[in-house]
Amino acid sequence: MPLYRYEAKDPAKGCAKCANGFDITQSLSEAKLEKCPDCNAEIYRVICAPGLSHSKTDLHYRAKRAGFNCLKKVSKGEYEKMY
Numbered sequence: 001m002p003l004y005r006y007e008a009k010d011p012a013k014g015c016a017k018c019a020n021g022f023d024i025t026q027s028l029s030e031a032k033l034e035k036c037p038d039c040n041a042e043i044y045r046v047i048c049a050p051g052l053s054h055s056k057t058d059l060h061y062r063a064k065r066a067g068f069n070c071l072k073k074v075s076k077g078e079y080e081k082m083y
């Protein structure tokens, strides 16, 4: 199942979990989350699959600035760090 990353829209209102962003595994048929399961703050999905975003440079810049690693699945159970 694909791994998605979510972050609080306003980190100041989020809890420790969503303010820093968290990863969650969801099936393709599951609806994307709009609220943090812990504190109910509004969250958005961070797309980090290559080629899905037209503003890739911006996304990568943001991702790096936020200090998280974007992971690329290389095989079952193995991930390769993109940054």
Ligand SMILES: [Zn+2]
Pocket (backbone or CB within 6 Å): 014, 015, 016, 017, 018, 019, 036, 037, 038, 039, 040, 041
């Ligand atoms: Zn939260």
